[in-house]
Amino acid sequence: xxxxxIIQEYAKIINVRFYDYFLFIKKINYFIDIxxxxxxxxxxxxxxxxxxxTNMGYVDNKLKLFDFNLIxxxxxxxxxxxxxxxxxxxxxxxxxxxxxxxxxxxxxILILESFSTPSENQKYLYKPKxxxxxxxxxxxxxxxxxxxxxxxILNECFECTxxxxxxxxxxxSLKT
Numbered sequence: 001x002x003x004x005x006i007i008q009e010y011a012k013i014i015n016v017r018f019y020d021y022f023l024f025i026k027k028i029n030y031f032i033d034i035x036x037x038x039x040x041x042x043x044x045x046x047x048x049x050x051x052x053x054t055n056m057g058y059v060d061n062k063l064k065l066f067d068f069n070l071i072x073x074x075x076x077x078x079x080x081x082x083x084x085x086x087x088x089x090x091x092x093x094x095x096x097x098x099x100x101x102x103x104x105x106x107x108x109i110l111i112l113e114s115f116s117t118p119s120e121n122q123k124y125l126y127k128p129k130x131x132x133x134x135x136x137x138x139x140x141x142x143x144x145x146x147x148x149x150x151x152x153i154l155n156e157c158f159e160c161t162x163x164x165x166x167x168x169x170x171x172x173s174l175k176t
Contacts, residue, residue, distance in 0.1 A: 011057030011064060016114040021147040024115070025174060031107060032171050033063040038103045039164050047074050047099045049082060049092050051106040053114075074099045083131075093160050094131045101160035104167045108157030109135070111150075115142050149174060 018024045034056065038048055050070035056063055074080065081096040083089055093105045112135065113121050120138060128134030135158055143151050153170050156162040162170075 009059045009064070011059045011066070013057040014053060016053050016110075018115050018145075020145050021150060024111070024150070028171055028175055030063075031111065032168065034110070035103070035107055035164055035168050035171065037063060037065065038107075039168065041071065042074075042076070042100060042103060042164065045074055045076065046071050047102060049102075049106075051091060051103075051110060053110065076100065089131055090125045090128075090135075093158075095160070097160045100163045101157075103164040104157040104162040105160060107164075107167065108154045108162075112139060112142065112154060115145060 014027075014030055016027065016030065018027070034051065037056075038051065041048060048065070048068075048071045050067055055067040056065050058064070076099055079096040079098055080102070082092045082102070083094050091106050091109060092102050097105070109125065113125060116124070116138060120141075124134045124138035136155075139146075139151065139154055139158065146154065149170075153162065153167065157167065
């Protein structure tokens, strides 16, 4: 009957910045929560193309998404090319990819972004000269503070060879 109901919740937005691998491990449950939400969307044939910390926050210790504008329905078995359609290319692969790899890529971008300064993000992620390779340059530059295992995981995500289920297992194994 054309009524609008607005529900407001106060959410705690996490500003994620890491200076070393050990701080990342202490906060890894944040990324596990993000990953679980997006695995759930994927199981329902949807993908979020706007995975970033300002679009999610905690309410009663549960991670919630705020922005649903770039959630699209997908076919899990077809590669999709997002670059011509969405200007937020740094959040998803600039090459045609299967949707499951797009999730892992986006989480890896979020992690690399959190290990980097605003000027590094600007140069290598947000406005890179080479949109396909500059993230790998930043990843290589950050290798000393990422550690061998996390570096390898992020590299696989950027190569679009890491599925979100495997990424979840990797995160769980990093905790031990």
